[in-house]
Amino acid sequence: MxxxxxxxxxxxxxxxxxxxxxxxxxxxxxxxxxxxxxxxxxxxxxxxxxxxxxxxxxxxxxxxxxxxxxxxxxxxxxxxxxxxxxxxxxxxxxxxxxxASLPARPIPHRPASTAALPPAPPPAEIIVTASKRDVPLPRYAGLVDMVSGGLFDSGEAAGGSAALLSRVASLSSTHAGSGRNKLFIRAIADSGVAGPTQATTGQYLGDMRLNYAAPDPDLRLYDMRGVEVLEGPQGTLYGAGSLGGIIRIIPNPPNLGETGGQISAGVSATQHGDPGGDLAAVLNLPIVPEKIALRVVGYGVQEGGYIDDRLRDRDDVNRTRIYGTRAALRFAPDEDWTIDLSGLYQRINGRDAQYASRNSGRLTRDSSVAQPYHSDYLLLNARVERQWDDMRFVSSTGYVRNILAESYDATQPGGPPALFRQRNKVEIFSTENRLVRDLDNGLGWILGASYLESTSDIRRSLTSYGTAAFQPQIIPGVPMFGRGMAATATGVRNRIKEATIFAEASFEPVKGLIATLGGRLTNSRLSGEANDPISLLAAADIAYAEAQANRGETMFLPSASVLSDALPGITLYARFQQGFRPGGLAVDDQRIERFRNDRVSTLEAGFRKGVPGRDPVAISANIAYTDWRDIQADVTDRIGLPTTANIGDGRIYTIEGRVVLRPMPKITLDASMIYNDSRLDQPAQFLRTLSYDGRRLSLPNVADLSGRLAVDYRTPVSDLLSLHLSASARYVGKSRLGVGPILGRTQGDYVDTAFSASLTRGPMQWSLSLSNLFDSNGNRFSLGTPFDLHSDYYTPLRPRTVRVGLDFAF
The missing domain is CATH 3.55.50.30 (Phage tail protein beta-alpha-beta fold)
Incomplete structure (x- = not known):
């Protein structure tokens, strides 16, 4: 398909x-x-x-x-x-x-054991579409990771963003649970705590923005054409929130001329845990041939639990269920116009938290209450494209609603069970209209305008399950009623409106040298207010903070790059780019506080030789320096509640390299690594006491060293059968949860391994996959509950898991 x-x-x-x-x-x-x-x-x-x-x-x-x-x-x-x-x-x-019609000729007899398919043609030129212009990879001035949708088997598609993490060395994540995680590119990471800040990585489905002041929605990757990851700030083309880069997921469009589809199913077994499974279906239906077609995707996934809660005497508590659907209607009234209407819905239900405690033993913890969560995600989009001559006009307008409800064990030593709940409702309306002219070999220009309006509404409550009518306070000013009655805690509501114009142009002053200049001018209107402020908060303090949050700002983000391909087969480039995030309001120690904009500037240089998957040898390398001012970070206040603050200025050095070898057409070897040296050089005043003796603090959540090694083998077994084998190992180095002694615990330093095999016969494919082959107990993430930051919590890798799958295309 x-x-x-x-x-x-x-x-x-x-x-x-x-x-x-x-x-x-x-x-x-x-x-x-x-x-x-x-x-x-x-x-x-x-x-x-x-x-x-x-x-x-x-x-x-x-x-x-x-x-x-x-x-x-x-x-x-x-x-x-x-x-x-x-x-x-x-x-x-x-x-x-x-x-062409070929004359019939006798087919020589040969044994089945030596039967072989004809050699595959060389892959076509790779086009970087996330650049919003059709730029050939050799003429793209920057580092890009491109994962073809054909590389995702149904098991990986069921895993969502985890499939990208296993394939892109520069991509990292928190591991609080599907739909709750933050994704980071390179070392542009603020913290692992979920607060009201905008993401550092922009995520897109086609031309539609997926997230803003919310975690990764973790969409399942069924029926995708591919994924492009652009590294480094992308402020000129993508605006706010693309500090580390962008991830663009490209779905397969409706096929105007052919009815077809696919059904995928799999069952999995996790060592030390519950079984799981996944089921998905794709249907493409031309309604009016060559004019109107509909494409629908539906899926359901269950990830078996493997964490035991001894205190509540429950096994495998962290089961997760995901189901969703995606639909696209394409209308092509003539050869110049294409109109796409699309929508998706996904629901994630996590029965309990993903963390364990080393003090309790492997894959176990002691919690007084269950800590369920759910993510409810809806997206609607309309896209119109008009093509003529060597120019095209693209308009994309859409709406996103993302509701993430989380809960944390707030039980205090010696106290009754207590549960803290937080609900973040994010709504995004965005529209972008651009005119593009693609010239030969990556030349051309783009001119566009966009408008975005985003609202983040965070509401909180605290519930005690003690039998007495009133219980000792956990959060100052928040009464504890007991008997399961919820008490409201202070939340915040932030709104931002952005109007933008942007432009970028590439030209070739001399043969073999391409220069690109661009800029983005953004006017932002920000507002914030407190939700359900507690009685301890002074009205004057609230009014002052809200007055500070209600403001307008104008930001200009320039970009420039030079690229040379004068040397045959080799691309050299240098690039400068900026990105920013707007400020807002947060609750800190039950006070309403304002946090300011932050801004990154990155200067990088690199080279490329060959194209991965096409040439026998493909090598790329990149070195980058990033200056990060007024860093926004989601941290915890003295009580343990998530909040946001500007933690100071930092700098990041990054070195990356990748080698892809094809010693023969059947085998591909892929090795990549990334080294980060990130420091908080100028800590904010409240952190300076932690920087004793001139010691510089590390920025959180990104490993100093990570790497990946993979091998892929494809071969025909007979005239009807083909075999595909792949294996990979990914090393994730040490990192820290956050800034300071409490959040400064180490995590990472583990190796994740995987193996898969598939056998294809016509429209049928059988597959077998294994993850975490050595049943490693590595710590992916150190945060348990923010109300207990002193226990030795960790988030283990999913234990060894085997999956058997069947795919059928029709």
């Missing part, structure tokens, strides 16, 4: 590129070597020809370079010379590529 959708998308792009110009006219044509699908798109852009394909497999035909002044028909003949395809001319500017 993925390949069929890709071919239809190729055909649609080629048709959309058509213009009134006659394709028979001789024009300057410049096509790089690659695959026929991408060559057809480029030829359509350059000549105005409308080019379709009759067979999905034709898009993979290897094509030579074609350069010179000629007609579209002549260029097509050169592309197809020596291939098993031919041209069928419809009219002066419309062509259809069809499979």
């Amino acid at each position: 993925v390949r069929k959708a890709d071919v239809l998308f190729v055909t649609a792009l080629a048709i959309a590129a058509a213009t009134p110009a006659r394709a028979a006219d001789r024009q300057n044509i410049n096509l790089a070597p690659g695959r026929l699908g991408e060559a057809a798109i480029a030829l359509g852009h350059q000549t105005g020809a409308s080019i379709g394909m009759s067979d999905q497999s034709l898009a993979g035909i290897a094509t030579p370079a074609v350069r010179g002044r000629m007609s579209a028909e002549a260029a097509l003949k050169r592309l197809l010379k020596g291939s098993h395809a031919s041209i069928r001319r419809i009219d002066d500017r419309t062509f259809r590529i069809v499979r």
